[in-house]
Amino acid sequence: MAVGESLVGEGGQAAPGEEGGPASSAEDLRDVDRETAVTRLFGAHYAGLLRLAVLLGADDAEDIVAEAFCQLHRRWNRLRTAEAALPYLRSVVCNLTRMRLRHLQVVRKHTDWSAETEASAESVALLHDDQRALIEGLRRLSARQREALVLRYWLGLRESDIADAMGISAGAVKAHTSRGMAALTKILRERR
Numbered sequence: 775m776a777v778g779e780s781l782v783g784e785g786g787q788a789a790p791g792e793e794g795g796p797a798s799s800a801e802d803l804r805d806v807d808r809e810t811a812v813t814r815l816f817g818a819h820y821a822g823l824l825r826l827a828v829l830l831g832a833d834d835a836e837d838i839v840a841e842a843f844c845q846l847h848r849r850w851n852r853l854r855t856a857e858a859a860l861p862y863l864r865s866v867v868c869n870l871t872r873m874r875l876r877h878l879q880v881v882r883k884h885t886d887w888s889a890e891t892e893a894s895a896e897s898v899a900l901l902h903d904d905q906r907a908l909i910e911g912l913r914r915l916s917a918r919q920r921e922a923l924v925l926r927y928w929l930g931l932r933e934s935d936i937a938d939a940m941g942i943s944a945g946a947v948k949a950h951t952s953r954g955m956a957a958l959t960k961i962l963r964e965r966r
Contacts, residue, residue, distance in 0.1 A: 808847060809847075811850065811856065812843060812846055815843070815846070815859055815860070815863070820839060820843075822929070823839045823842065823863055823867050824836065824839050825928070826864065826867050826868075826928070827839055827867050827871050829909075829924040829928055830867075830871040830872075830875075830920060830921055831912070831913050831917075833874075835871075838867055838871055838874065839867060841866070842863050842866040842870060843863070845866050846862060846866070849862075861935060861938050861939060864925070864929075864931075864935075864939040865939045865940075868925075869941075872917050876917075907962060907965055908958075908962070911958050911961040911962050911965075912958065914957075915957055915958060915961075916950075916954075918940070918950045918954075919950050919951075919953055919954030919958075920954065921939075921940055921950075922936060922940065922947055922950035922951040922954055923951060923954045923955065926947075926951050933948065
């Protein structure tokens with residue numbers, strides 16, 4: 775994002791998967807104290823980051839996003855530029871979600887579940903069948919494939935931005951995206 779460019783997309787529209795307003799810009803963030811800058815980023819991007827965490831499979835998405843903002847606040851002075859704040863937040867959300875999912879896999883592996891866990895009637899009613907199928911399909915993908923697909927097709931990020939968020943090369947992003955899309959297509963076809 776160039777200096778003075780809005781934290782939202784062109785024409786004052788929020789970028790895909792992000793919330794924002796035309797009043798927030800990277801230049802504005804450089805000219806204010808850390809608390810004000812983080813507060814503005816929170817107001818502009820909380821909802822989009824929350825959706826990212828949910829789509830990546832986080833059960834505690836609110837906690838993950840809150841922790842990402844706490845880490846941003848602690849490390850604000852280490853950012854090279856104010857423009858680096860949003861990519862940093864995305865990266866932290868991806869990493870925290872990945873860590874928590876790994877932890878849950880270990881816990882579930884070593885825990886005897888006597889009763890199946892079911893979603894509440896309210897949450898089931900809120901999701902349409904296609905949405906449930908897509909989310910279930912995403913959960914069946916590997917973490918890297920799921921992250922690549924969500925960052926690419928939900929948030930609409932470029933390959934270089936996805937590579938930064940995931941901490942991998944652009945070529946690896948292409949591979950994870952391609953394999954993830956093929957696997958998701960197969961999963962959704964099997965469901966029909």
